[in-house]
Amino acid sequence: MEYHSNSENLFKKYSNWPGIVKPAVKKQDDQSPAEIVEYTQRYKAEEPVSSIPNEPSKQTKVIVHIGGMQHMISAPDHDGEAYIRAVAEKADRIVESIRENNPGMAMTNVLILALLNAVDQLNRSEKNRLELSAHAEEITERMDVCKDDYLKQREINWELKKEVLRLRDMARARDNEEQTNDVSVDEAKLPLEELLFVFETEEQDDDS
Secondary structure, eight states: OOOOOSHHHHHHHHOOOTTOOOOOOOOOOTTSOOOOOOOOOOSOOOOOOOOOOOOOOOOEEEEEEETTEEEEEEESSHHHHHHHHHHHHHHHHHHHHHHHHSTTOOHHHHHHHHHHHHHHHHHHHHHHHHHHHHHHHHHHHHHHHHHHHHHHHHHHHHHHHHHHHHHHHHHHHHHHHHHHHOOOOOOOOOHHHHHHHHHHHHHHHHHO
16 A cells, blocks of 8 residues: 655745755746736625714703702703702701701701601691592582582573563563453463462461
């Protein structure tokens, strides 16, 4: 079995050992014009997607002072900034009132009492709100009842107006008839007079 290796050829090609002659490399004539090859780009690289810069945050930092200490709070907008300042001023007044009423008290205890007072005020406000809400509902119910009564009274008033007009027309017709015929007519009770007579009779029976 024969073994063939190309190590000898590689040695001759890359070695500078004396006695080994490397094949001569043909040099290109400097005077011969170089061949120009035209290159056409067929595929264009995709343009890099420009990253959209993040919009600057609209939140603003509000510096407030509560109990002699400075605090920084984030506000979403100008209205929120004004609201935070108003709340901070109210909290500062609560803390300062407790410090004035309790001189020498530790700041931790002052803040705890201030928190308790704030929660107490919140509970009282909520209680008042519920009472006012119940009172408003009661007033609304009374208004509904009054509206119903008003509609009934307006309907009765309209019926009375129609009755008055009917009686007036009847009276005019009777006057015209008397003037024409000059005949005495029996005094019959009109419907409204009959109604009043029945009502008065019932009242007398009730009194007796």
